[in-house]
Amino acid sequence: MNDDPIDGLDEQSNMLWQRMGNVPTPEPSPEMRTQFYTMLDSFEQEEKAKPQSVWTRIQETVKQRWSVGLAGQLAYGLVLLSVGVAAGVWWQRPNNEQVAYQQRIDTLSVQVGEMRQMMMLSLLENPSATERLRAVSYTKDIPEVDHHVIDALLTTLDNDPNVNVRLVTLEALADLAHDARVRERLVQSLTRQESPLVQVALADVMVKLQEKRSLKPLRQLLRQDGLNYLVKIKLEQTIKELS
Numbered sequence: 001m002n003d004d005p006i007d008g009l010d011e012q013s014n015m016l017w018q019r020m021g022n023v024p025t026p027e028p029s030p031e032m033r034t035q036f037y038t039m040l041d042s043f044e045q046e047e048k049a050k051p052q053s054v055w056t057r058i059q060e061t062v063k064q065r066w067s068v069g070l071a072g073q074l075a076y077g078l079v080l081l082s083v084g085v086a087a088g089v090w091w092q093r094p095n096n097e098q099v100a101y102q103q104r105i106d107t108l109s110v111q112v113g114e115m116r117q118m119m120m121l122s123l124l125e126n127p128s129a130t131e132r133l134r135a136v137s138y139t140k141d142i143p144e145v146d147h148h149v150i151d152a153l154l155t156t157l158d159n160d161p162n163v164n165v166r167l168v169t170l171e172a173l174a175d176l177a178h179d180a181r182v183r184e185r186l187v188q189s190l191t192r193q194e195s196p197l198v199q200v201a202l203a204d205v206m207v208k209l210q211e212k213r214s215l216k217p218l219r220q221l222l223r224q225d226g227l228n229y230l231v232k233i234k235l236e237q238t239i240k241e242l243s
Contacts, residue, residue: 113143129162190217196228203238
């Protein structure tokens with residue numbers, strides 16, 4: 001047996017609605033229709049005049065703040081996020097392009113340096129002194145001078161028949177004197193030179209480098225027979241400065 005009061009109320013409610021359904025519906029008179037609309041209008045006015053409940057006010061406040069405040073802030077935040085992402089992409093793209101461009105420039109520079117080195121080594125064997133001078137001038141445009149270039153310059157300094165070529169080569173080697181092997185070979189070249197111009201130029205380089213190891217070959221050169229008088233004076237001065 002079910003003693004639930006709610007079930008009993010439901011059963012009574014159903015019986016009531018069944019009985020009401022059997023009651024004949026009277027036709028409304030014109031006066032009743034007028035009274036109904038009058039009552040409806042009065043009810044609406046009373047409802048508007050009533051203060052809102054706490055729950056209703058909370059609902060309205062939430063709706064207003066969502067539609068005006070939170071929704072606006074959310075939209076603004078999304079706009080800022082979109083702008084930030086777009087700006088990041090915009091700034092990142094030029095950086096990537098700049099890095100790629102710089103890499104291409106570096107690669108091209110290395111390739112040009114290698115080509116100049118090949119041209120230099122080839123032109124140093126040219127019978128024309130003008131071409132050999134041009135070959136030595138390429139040394140300044142080679143980013144990294146390797147031992148092939150250094151060996152070629154040292155050979156040119158000691159053996160080239162043209163004095164001007166040897167002088168230009170000496171200048172190029174002086175710029176590479178941070179290499180210990182270059183400094184040593186420059187010292188050794190003092191006794192191998194016969195041109196007064198090259199001898200004087202070599203003496204100046206020894207002073208510039210403050211290369212004291214050159215004192216012995218300088219004294220040896222100073223004792224040579226037939227040494228040019230001006231060269232002799234220069235050598236004596238150089239020995240004095242380095243001693």
